[in-house]
Amino acid sequence: MNRKPLLLSALLLAASGALAACSGGSGNSGGAGDSGESGAPASGSASSSADSGEVVTLSFWRHDYAPEAAAFKKLIASFEEKHPNIKIDFQMIPNDQYETKIRTALAGGNPPDIMALDAPTLASYASQKAIIPLDDYFAKDGNKDDLLKPVIEGLTYNGKMYAAPNNDGTIVMFYNKKMFEEKGIPLPSKNVDEAWTWEQVLDAAKKLNDPAKGVYGWNPTPWGFVGHEGAPYSEMAFLWQAGAEILSPDGKTAKGYLDSPEAKKALTFWKGLYNVDKVSPKELPQDAFWNGKVAIHVDGPFAFQYQQQNFPNFKLGEDYDVAPLWKDRKMVGTTGSWNMAITSHSEHPDEAWQFVNWVTGVEGSKVWYEETKNLPARQSTFDAFQELKEYPMNIYAEQLSKYGHPRPVTPAYPAISEAIRLLFEDVGLGGADVDESLAKAVKKIEDGLAMIGQ
Amino acid sequence: MRAIRASLYEKQESRAAFGFIVPAFVLLAVFIFYPMLHALWISFQNYNLIAAHSSFAGWGNYRKLFSDGTFGASLWHSFYFTLVVLPVQTAISLGLAMLVQKKFRGVGFFRTVYFVPVAVSFAIASTIFRLIYNKDYGMLNAVLKGIGLPAVDFLSNPRISMLGIIVLCIWRAMGFVMVIFLAGLNNIPDSLYEAAHVDGASPAQRFLYVTLPLLKRTLAFVVIITTMDALKIFIPIYITTSGGPAGSTSTVVHFIYETAFKQMNMGFAAAAAFLFFALVLAISVVQLRIFRTDVEY
Numbered sequence: 240m241n242r243k244p245l246l247l248s249a250l251l252l253a254a255s256g257a258l259a260a261c262s263g264g265s266g267n268s269g270g271a272g273d274s275g276e277s278g279a280p281a282s283g284s285a286s287s288s289a290d291s292g293e294v295v296t297l298s299f300w301r302h303d304y305a306p307e308a309a310a311f312k313k314l315i316a317s318f319e320e321k322h323p324n325i326k327i328d329f330q331m332i333p334n335d336q337y338e339t340k341i342r343t344a345l346a347g348g349n350p351p352d353i354m355a356l357d358a359p360t361l362a363s364y365a366s367q368k369a370i371i372p373l374d375d376y377f378a379k380d381g382n383k384d385d386l387l388k389p390v391i392e393g394l395t396y397n398g399k400m401y402a403a404p405n406n407d408g409t410i411v412m413f414y415n416k417k418m419f420e421e422k423g424i425p426l427p428s429k430n431v432d433e434a435w436t437w438e439q440v441l442d443a444a445k446k447l448n449d450p451a452k453g454v455y456g457w458n459p460t461p462w463g464f465v466g467h468e469g470a471p472y473s474e475m476a477f478l479w480q481a482g483a484e485i486l487s488p489d490g491k492t493a494k495g496y497l498d499s500p501e502a503k504k505a506l507t508f509w510k511g512l513y514n515v516d517k518v519s520p521k522e523l524p525q526d527a528f529w530n531g532k533v534a535i536h537v538d539g540p541f542a543f544q545y546q547q548q549n550f551p552n553f554k555l556g557e558d559y560d561v562a563p564l565w566k567d568r569k570m571v572g573t574t575g576s577w578n579m580a581i582t583s584h585s586e587h588p589d590e591a592w593q594f595v596n597w598v599t600g601v602e603g604s605k606v607w608y609e610e611t612k613n614l615p616a617r618q619s620t621f622d623a624f625q626e627l628k629e630y631p632m633n634i635y636a637e638q639l640s641k642y643g644h645p646r647p648v649t650p651a652y653p654a655i656s657e658a659i660r661l662l663f664e665d666v667g668l669g670g671a672d673v674d675e676s677l678a679k680a681v682k683k684i685e686d687g688l689a690m691i692g693q
Numbered sequence: 694m695r696a697i698r699a700s701l702y703e704k705q706e707s708r709a710a711f712g713f714i715v716p717a718f719v720l721l722a723v724f725i726f727y728p729m730l731h732a733l734w735i736s737f738q739n740y741n742l743i744a745a746h747s748s749f750a751g752w753g754n755y756r757k758l759f760s761d762g763t764f765g766a767s768l769w770h771s772f773y774f775t776l777v778v779l780p781v782q783t784a785i786s787l788g789l790a791m792l793v794q795k796k797f798r799g800v801g802f803f804r805t806v807y808f809v810p811v812a813v814s815f816a817i818a819s820t821i822f823r824l825i826y827n828k829d830y831g832m833l834n835a836v837l838k839g840i841g842l843p844a845v846d847f848l849s850n851p852r853i854s855m856l857g858i859i860v861l862c863i864w865r866a867m868g869f870v871m872v873i874f875l876a877g878l879n880n881i882p883d884s885l886y887e888a889a890h891v892d893g894a895s896p897a898q899r900f901l902y903v904t905l906p907l908l909k910r911t912l913a914f915v916v917i918i919t920t921m922d923a924l925k926i927f928i929p930i931y932i933t934t935s936g937g938p939a940g941s942t943s944t945v946v947h948f949i950y951e952t953a954f955k956q957m958n959m960g961f962a963a964a965a966a967f968l969f970f971a972l973v974l975a976i977s978v979v980q981l982r983i984f985r986t987d988v989e990y
Binding site: 338339342343345346363364367369453464465466520521522524525532653654657661664665668669671679682683687690 | 739741742743744762763827828829830846848849850851935936937938939940941951954955956957958959
């Protein structure tokens with residue numbers, strides 16, 4: 240009588256165990272070779288395991304973004320062809336779940352061998368020893384000297400480099416050329432040294448703003464007030480441009496930096512955009528710029544590909560143009576993009592590096608650029624493509640090298656990202672008092688810093 | 694002889710009963726009790742989600758909760774949500790139940806229509822409402838504009854954003870509560886209404902003195918379930934607003950989620966979860982006391 244339910248529950252338990260194994264595991268497709276080698280770590284250098292002929296399966300997780308996934312599939316195919324002993328199990332995870340999934344996997348002791356890593360999260364993973372330093376690998380065959388300085392800076396924590404960059408990124412100003420011409424507004428310069436000031440952009444935005452037609456003058460953040468890193472990425476530039484800093488140079492405190500008069504000026508200006516001049520949309524409609532609902536916009540180099548695929552009739556040079564990002568006291572553009580890191584859990588770090596270097600190395604980086612049109616992180620890639628020296632890519636390239644500013648490298652970055660995001664929301668959407676909001680943000684960051692000090 | 698047989702029978706019975714309980718208990722223990730106890734343990738530690746080591750924090754996490762403004766705000770958001778949803782949703786559902794309890798042609802159609810939102814996944818409903826609420830292109834504002842009313846910016850105005858979530862949640866849950874009320878209403882014998890009618894009670898009096906007292910048990914069930922669900926609200930907030938605009942819809946569960954998985958501060962999040970658990974438990978106990986009833990049908 241009672242045996243059956245017991246059996247059932249045992250079965251259930253077994254099944255859930257099997258499920259857990261599936262979700263964490265990788266190459267069932269890898270075949271018979273897998274099970275045998277899982278216990279034995281790869282001995283010696285990668286080449287020796289290549290000789291021995293055993294097949295290593297590496298799992299690799301990345302957030303899902305179609306054009307980049309295609310580039311990865313291409314690079315994985317060429318890698319596996321060249322390295323028959325290594326199989327890559329590539330998993331794409333929806334963008335807004337990626338960080339959570341990676342973190343729970345790390346917490347559960349089931350992370351992939353290789354993980355995609357957004358630059359500012361590096362320090363929190365590195366400080367918890369979730370990922371391994373790559374300096375020895377870079378010294379061996381990583382061509383570190385070829386990488387751009389701000390990129391290296393953004394990936395270095397406590398003197399060690401923990402990730403290899405797929406590309407770098409920054410955002411520039413997009414403007415609807417026809418609207419500018421209609422209102423007789425002079426077009427902004429394409430020279431990164433002659434960027435428009437906040438006031439110049441605001442002045443134009445006021446003329447372009449047309450509530451009756453549902454047209455907003457100026458959208459200063461690419462995705463609007465979103466719940467992810469996309470918002471603080473663009474918002475931090477305003478702080479830096481005004482001359483403010485988020486943390487002290489030693490990274491120990493935000494007091495006296497984030498609540499400086501410069502930061503107050505930036506936030507007061509921001510508040511005005513949404514609440515006084517009302518030139519900026521509190522809710523950014525889908526594809527607002529491409530649909531002519533926003534006159535001045537900000538976006539990354541990936542925007543061109545998006546436009547070609549989705550709005551082929553809205554043409555660069557005719558309907559819109561790009562110019563360097565705006566400036567205030569200083570010209571600053573936020574930098575930092577996605578990278579690849581090897582988790583400390585990986586049993587095959589040497590093989591993992593081979594793959595990472597295949598994708599992010601000198602040659603892989605060129606393929607990556609051709610496929611994704613993302614801003615390269617390597618000088619050799621910049622040199623290899625003439626189009627990077629021409630409009631519109633030269634604006635990104637020059638802004639990146641002359642005025643690039645990485646986000647703070649600190650294990651407390653998750654707290655900072657959240658604090659900055661809420662700060663700009665409080666002031667922009669909520670019309671909250673600038674001083675109070677800044678005090679709240681400073682406290683949040685101080686709490687975050689205190690936590691990592693424990 | 695007979696006594697021995699009886700005790701043998703009892704023994705067998707109790708063994709069978711035990712056998713019935715064990716599997717459920719094992720499942721509960723493995724999947725509920727053990728994780729809960731473990732979470733309680735975590736709440737007393739400085740525990741980073743991805744760290745290999747953790748250190749003992751004592752009451753530190755709990756003490757920090759009381760001085761944390763964001764947690765306080767999220768508590769208020771949860772209670773505000775519940776205080777509005779509980780009476781409004783219960784009243785609407787009861788009203789709907791009394792409407793569709795009447796037998797008339799096409800009543801099945803109405804019952805189905807009111808129940809359909811329950812069958813819609815919460816995630817899908819939230820996504821749809823986000824589109825409906827859009828300030829510039831949403832259906833809601835298109836209609837409002839059409840009849841000459843000002844636009845309602847549920848998604849970007851911190852003052853009214855919670856109301857948008859409330860409308861969404863009531864729309865989705867009212868059908869379910871309606872069905873429960875319908876069952877309760879059908880359990881009230883017609884003879885009581887007839888007697889009241891003979892005594893000259895008006896419809897309002899019949900509702901107050903017959904329907905409501907006899908619905909007390911159903912009402913208790915509805916109130917307790919609604920309260921607990923409302924306090925724990927998360928999915929529509931995560932999907933529709935992610936706690937925004939300007940943190941105005943960040944409820945306790947959303948706070949816990951953000952703290953645990955975005956800030957990676959597991960210990961602090963677990964402490965918040967336990968404090969909240971204690972609060973919800975206390976509220977449920979009080980509600981059960983209030984609704985204790987002797988009325989039997």
